[in-house]
Amino acid sequence: MDAVLNGTQAVFEAHADNAAVKALSGIATNAKFDRGEMTITVARENIVAAGEAVKQAGYTFLEDVTAVDWYPSEPRFQITYHILSMSLKARVRLVARLSEDDAVIDSIVGVWPSANFYEREVFDLFGVRFSGHPNLRRIMMPEDWQGHPLRKDYPVEGYR
């Protein structure tokens, strides 16, 4: 098994040939290489730029956008993007962290149209807003639903 690497410098030195590492060397704020998976953290202002950079580098297929709620720690929300390169047969995970009182991030629908539904899902279930999204409405819950069910402070059995 590959060694676990933490921190931008360690990862970027050990995987200097990795296409995603090359593309994001100027943008990344943190990086992790764990269990054979590359995770690169970027600041939320740079998410669109990071998306375009990895797309240029051959990571053309957006597999998934989702979120993790690290309540009660801050920054609370972690938005995770899984991006696949069919030519390199590799994945990269982009991560951006958002604080609770300003849970807004730029939409990447302009880079990958498939992000449309994924971002609506994250908005619906976590209450994270995506600025520039063409149609940011709830997708699963009714329009008048109170709260965002996948937040950690939302009870498993719902409010009664």
Place this chain on the structure above:
Amino acid sequence: MSPIAAPDMLNPGVEDVVADTERHQGVPPPQDQTMVINMGPQHPSTHGVLRLVLEIDGESVVSLAPDIGYLHTGIEKTCEAKFYQQVVPLTDRIDYLCPMTNNLAYCLAVEKLLGLEIPERAQYLRVLLNELTRIQSHLVWLGTHAMDIGALTVFLYCFREREDILRIFENVAGQRMMTSYFRIGGVSLEPPLDFYKQVQEFLNIMPDRIKQYENLLTGNPIWMGRLKGIGYLSAEDAIALGVTGPPLRASGVDWDLRRDMPYSGYEKFKFNVPVSNDGDVWARYVVRMDEMRESVKICQQALDGLPEGRIVADAPKIILPDREQMKTQMEALIHHFKIVTEGFGVPAGEVYQAVESPRGEMGYYVVSDGTAKPYRVHMRNPSYATLQALETMCKGRLLADVVAVIGSIDIVLGEIDR
């Protein structure tokens, strides 16, 4: 009034007929006379509930918006409240046509977090059952798709063979549909002795049966007329919209996770990945039919090469001990008690594991905080992305084509709701 002159009903002129025909062949309709209709929430080819809000002009589709969110399984939230091993039966419920594939994706993800080594016998059994699941799922797709187009016989034929596979599942797992057969670390039970004969009998008849379906459909003029050139999706659009699986390969993208990013020992098997460049409903039909043949080949290889040995990894703190050991060894009893009541801790970290399900890339993103319950489980389901591409495929086509296209993307709504 339509800008096209209303045909004289008693004596239509040639121009009227031509104009009317053109209007029905994808010429963009005028915008001022559209109508909104709801298709669904129930339709035999959508396994589950889906409502499509269609704006139509005459019979041409102007726009299409899927309205999802009826099932409300709350599955991701529920996973966070369960032990790791208790999530396995939940994953069956995501997609009732391929429970084994869901089991596999989840188990592989957790095994990656744990760093568990899976014995080869368990890997082969997993591959074998996964490919049977693929055939079974494709049979339901073919049956319901053909039924949508109006060919009922195929439906009955397909369900006959599906029954054979469900009997195999019942024999091996004790359950026909919600099998929960895989475990974190291996599979739950050693298959019974008649399992091998049963699978072999099925593999012997299946190639002939696939020919039978093709005899009924492939040369059939109605089938060709309803499928060819309908629901076109280009390779660029498919990639941009996140489409995976047979619809992606039918659009000419040669990508299959089993071959290109192998998991669970798929690198040991020889098979072809069917690809078509047409990108229409017909291409998806051809690709899936070929896929069934390839799956039969993989099953045969797995059955012939099935190694002897254990079916679970050697990890007593994670895997429940044998019944026999529990009766004789105190240690085994303690492990059993601890696993059932307290679960097992999983080292902190996050992994994403994707497998090639019958519908495309099914990925499990599991985040662990080091406790016995997953901090977050996210399912990346193929139908969700493919549903986004539906508008691209249906725009400008006829209302009846929407039915053919939905059938061709083989959608399961349990995958889509959260």
